[in-house]
Amino acid sequence: MGPQGSGKSTQADLLSQQLNLPHIETGEIYRRLSQENSPLGQKVKEILDKGDLIDDQTTFEVVDKYLAAITGGFIIDGFPRTLIQAQRERFPIDKVVYLRLSDDQAVKRLMRRGRADDTPAVIKERLNLYHSQTEPILDHYRQSGKLVEIDGRGTIEQVNQLIKNAISP
Numbered sequence: 001m002g003p004q005g006s007g008k009s010t011q012a013d014l015l016s017q018q019l020n021l022p023h024i025e026t027g028e029i030y031r032r033l034s035q036e037n038s039p040l041g042q043k044v045k046e047i048l049d050k051g052d053l054i055d056d057q058t059t060f061e062v063v064d065k066y067l068a069a070i071t072g073g074f075i076i077d078g079f080p081r082t083l084i085q086a087q088r089e090r091f092p093i094d095k096v097v098y099l100r101l102s103d104d105q106a107v108k109r110l111m112r113r114g115r116a117d118d119t120p121a122v123i124k125e126r127l128n129l130y131h132s133q134t135e136p137i138l139d140h141y142r143q144s145g146k147l148v149e150i151d152g153r154g155t156i157e158q159v160n161q162l163i164k165n166a167i168s169p
Contacts, residue, residue, distance in 0.1 A: 001077075001137065002099030003130045004123065005106035005113075006152045007159060008077040011099065014160050016075050024070075026078030029062060030054060048117060051125035053133060056084050063090060086137045095167050096141040099152035099159065103127050 002008050009025055016023035034045035040058070047054055054062070063079055067090065080086040101109075106127060110118045141147040148166040152159055 001096060001134065002152055003101055003103065003106045004126050005109035006099040006101040007109075007156065008099060010156055011097070011160060011163060012075045012077040014156070015163065018160075018164070019073075019075070021072075022070060022074045024063075024066060024074055024076040024079075026054075026059070026063065026076070026081075029066060030078075033062070051117075051122035051129075053081055053126075053129050056082055059085060060088070060090070067091060080137060081134050083133075083136050083140060086140045093141075093146055095148055096146050097163055097167065098138060098141075098147055098149045100149060101152040105153060 009027070012023045012025065015021070030044050030048060033041045034048050035041065040061075043058065044054060047058075059079065059081070067074075073094075107120075107123055110123050111120075138147060148163070150159060150162045150166060154162070
């Protein structure tokens with residue numbers, strides 16, 4: 001977990017390779033869906049174009065669909081994004097890695113990656129939504145003893161090493 005631009009996908013990719021576990025990235029799933037000419041795809045496209053988060057019910061539908069075929073462990077990023085999603089745990093969670101990053105740092109990183117949906121207005125809206133809807137999840141996982149907090153400001157390699165140290169038994 002972490003704000004947009006904190007390196008969630010990069011770190012999840014690395015851990016996926018290092019731990020030989022599949023990486024499920026809901027943001028990428030949503031972007032692919034938004035390209036489809038299906039009712040769900042068009043609904044997702046409209047939400048993403050406004051910079052909003054995908055609603056809980058649609059998220060559950062998509063996550064359940066994509067996780068149905070996976071047996072064993074996996075690394076997921078982009079889920080849960082709301083307290084309701086966290087409270088309705090769809091699968092057992094061992095650890096939740098939280099990559100801390102300031103809004104200023106997140107904006108700088110997002111503007112450099114140059115995706116079409118990374119406009120200043122959309123980034124600001126996504127960060128506001130993150131703070132209001134996703135940050136409350138941190139206390140949920142902190143209370144359960146599953147939250148691992150990592151400073152996301154370092155290099156990719158430094159952050160990866162901090163994560164590996166924190167999640168090792």
